[in-house]
Amino acid sequence: MTVGVIAAVVAALAFGTASVMQAHAATRASIDASPLAAMIHPVFxxxxxxxxxxxxxxxxxxxxxxxxxxxxxxxxxxxxxxVLAAVVLGVTLSRRDRFGIAVAVVALVILGLTAGAEGRDDPGLALHWGLLVAGVVLLSGGLVAVAAGGRRTALPAAMVSGVLFGLMTVAVRVVDGVDPFRLGEILTDPAAYAVVLCGAGGFYLFTAALQTGAVAGAAAAVAVGETVIPGVVGAVLLGDSARAGWGPVMVIAFVAAIGGAVVVALSDVVAAVE
Structure with missing residues (x-):
């Protein structure tokens, strides 16, 4: 479990820093331009x-x-x-921001203490195909929303992006042929293609949402989607569980961690990275 926790923390640090850089580059492009224009910016x-x-x-x-x-x-x-925006850009963290950060940090510590072993259940190909099909449907809807143009596309694009990232995480968890590595199994597993489709599609839609300047709302929507979907699927279908007797505490901490993240996402500090 220690390796997994370290990996998750490094991922958070990498993604958090990248968001500041990408938002800076995305808002340099015109709202009417393609998100691809922002993607080729050196900072992006x-x-x-x-x-x-x-x-x-x-x-x-x-x-x-x-x-x-x-x-x-x-x-x-x-x-x-x-925190990076506050340090680099000199933006002051409000009392609400500090409260959201404190709640999220405490909740994460509690989750770490109450988490049981990783589940080993796998419903089989039905889930693998379901992830791919759901990804195709959601990405298609998100692309239609982006094609409509304007600032009103930010929220639907971000929401779909968050769900796609959540589906990608589940697909990464269940894809066959990873351990031990067997390329043939990976190439024949629909979950592997769900990883690529949902990851790339979610990234594109998140960029489109950032390009409207709605960084806070986009970040909040993505945080909810990429956290709730995998958490629920892991508990219901994959066998993830808390330590014996700690289930209710785990649920409360899970909700609190999401709530703290959303509070921070909606703060002026996150908006300042535009």
């Missing part, structure tokens, strides 16, 4: 390199920790974003 590319580090660490954490523990830790990248 540097952020993408950090995202790659974060993705690898996310994969390690997702396969070694219960998803209700790994995802809140990774979603705490919003706390990193807020």
């Amino acid at each position: 590319l540097a952020g993408m390199a950090l995202d790659a580090v974060g993705f690898v660490c996310t994969a390690v954490a997702s396969r070694t920790l219960p998803l209700f523990l790994s995802q809140p830790i990774i979603s705490s990248n919003l706390l990193v974003t807020a």
